[in-house]
Amino acid sequence: MSTFDVTKSIGLETIEHRESRLLAPYAVHSADSRGRQYHEPNHPYRGPFQRDRDRIIHTAAYRRLSAKTQVFTGEMGDYHRTRLTHTHEVASIARTIARALRLNEDLVEALALLHDIGHPPFGHSGEDVLDECLEGEGRFSHNDQALRIVELLEIRYHDFTGLNLSHETLDGQRFRTEKTSEKFRPSLEAQAVDAADSIAYDSHDADDALELGLLCLDDLHSVRLWREAVGHVRSEMAALDESSLRRAVVHQLIDWQVSDLLHDSSERLAEFAFSNANEARLSDPVIRQSSGLVEMKTELEQFLFRHVYRHPGVVADRDLAQAALREIFAVYHRREGLLPKSYRSRIGSAGLRRTICDYLTGMTDRFAWREHRRLCDPDEV
Numbered sequence: 311m312s313t314f315d316v317t318k319s320i321g322l323e324t325i326e327h328r329e330s331r332l333l334a335p336y337a338v339h340s341a342d343s344r345g346r347q348y349h350e351p352n353h354p355y356r357g358p359f360q361r362d363r364d365r366i367i368h369t370a371a372y373r374r375l376s377a378k379t380q381v382f383t384g385e386m387g388d389y390h391r392t393r394l395t396h397t398h399e400v401a402s403i404a405r406t407i408a409r410a411l412r413l414n415e416d417l418v419e420a421l422a423l424l425h426d427i428g429h430p431p432f433g434h435s436g437e438d439v440l441d442e443c444l445e446g447e448g449r450f451s452h453n454d455q456a457l458r459i460v461e462l463l464e465i466r467y468h469d470f471t472g473l474n475l476s477h478e479t480l481d482g483q484r485f486r487t488e489k490t491s492e493k494f495r496p497s498l499e500a501q502a503v504d505a506a507d508s509i510a511y512d513s514h515d516a517d518d519a520l521e522l523g524l525l526c527l528d529d530l531h532s533v534r535l536w537r538e539a540v541g542h543v544r545s546e547m548a549a550l551d552e553s554s555l556r557r558a559v560v561h562q563l564i565d566w567q568v569s570d571l572l573h574d575s576s577e578r579l580a581e582f583a584f585s586n587a588n589e590a591r592l593s594d595p596v597i598r599q600s601s602g603l604v605e606m607k608t609e610l611e612q613f614l615f616r617h618v619y620r621h622p623g624v625v626a627d628r629d630l631a632q633a634a635l636r637e638i639f640a641v642y643h644r645r646e647g648l649l650p651k652s653y654r655s656r657i658g659s660a661g662l663r664r665t666i667c668d669y670l671t672g673m674t675d676r677f678a679w680r681e682h683r684r685l686c687d688p689d690e691v
């Protein structure tokens with residue numbers, strides 16, 4: 311039985327009809343999609359953004375996020391977030407926002423699952439090394455790299471490179487590459503994912519740092535956002551041990567930030583009364599938190615920067631990882647014949663340094679360490 315026959319036989323509602331019932335006029339509707347670079351017929355029961363989400367999930371780059379550092383490396387423990395679990399947490403928060411504001415949940419989910427897919431091993435420390443390795447030839451950013459992966463590097467189809475994602479999904483990621491430029495105006499769905507990313511990492515980096523013993527609860531008492539969240543939890547649940555209090559505070563932090571965002575964004579949406587997604591996209595940012603909360607979040611971020619991201623244990627790990635990545639890059643740069651054949655064939659069009667960066671980006675932390683031992687210290691293998 312063909313997919314078309316299945317749709318008819320079980321009487322499925324069309325995507326267009328379903329979205330017209332559930333989504334607001336300012337949401338991106340599948341029926342208005344500008345399509346894909348290479349034309350493909352519509353799927354009978356999966357919308358274009360559902361298909362984008364599924365294509366992203368089935369990439370090697372997505373699976374490898376499970377063994378890539380978010381902030382803390384695997385050697386530090388087994389409680390904290392990896393790049394993959396962070397991605398899921400962003401998707402979960404972003405979908406909550408999308409559903410409450412009647413945005414396109416499929417597009418939001420695709421964008422959330424895509425947003426960090428371009429991260430190299432070792433988190434932002436790895437990104438800094440690759441940027442340094444490309445000096446004089448261009449820049450390296452994980453946001454741009456996500457686009458290279460889904461437009462060029464993943465080979466899943468006969469007729470074209472990349473995933474042939476919808477223009478709306480690619481545009482949402484493009485906005486992340488140049489947030490301050492007027493060039494890429496984000497859909498409300500892209501704004502929701504950006505907000506969810508920052509809500510997730512602020513709350514979870516604090517939680518992970520506490521579990522790993524890099525901070526204690528008293529340290530965070532100087533941060534107003536944290537202090538007020540503790541006050542709220544204590545007013546509802548008086549006697550909590552330390553770890554129960556921590557979990558309740560992290561939950562409260564996320565709930566508070568999402569609620570504030572929904573409240574403020576709903577007021578703007580009511581005021582602007584957009585009649586379609588394009589009007590919303592061209593307006594000033596809509597999906598954002600109140601200025602009071604943004605101020606408190608900034609204070610928490612500054613605290614995390616000083617006390618967590620610059621913690622001696624984190625910095626020591628970062629220095630070792632950065633040195634290893636530089637050494638791997640140098641070996642491939644001297645002996646390009648050591649690169650896998652599929653990458654060597656790209657040197658002519660992309661250049662040697664960019665090709666090495668593409669290869670290194672695809673590595674998990676684990677694979678990068680193994681390559682380092684193999685290439686730079688063969689006696690250790």
Ligand code: MG
Pocket residue numbers: 396400425426507
């Ligand atoms: Mg992220």
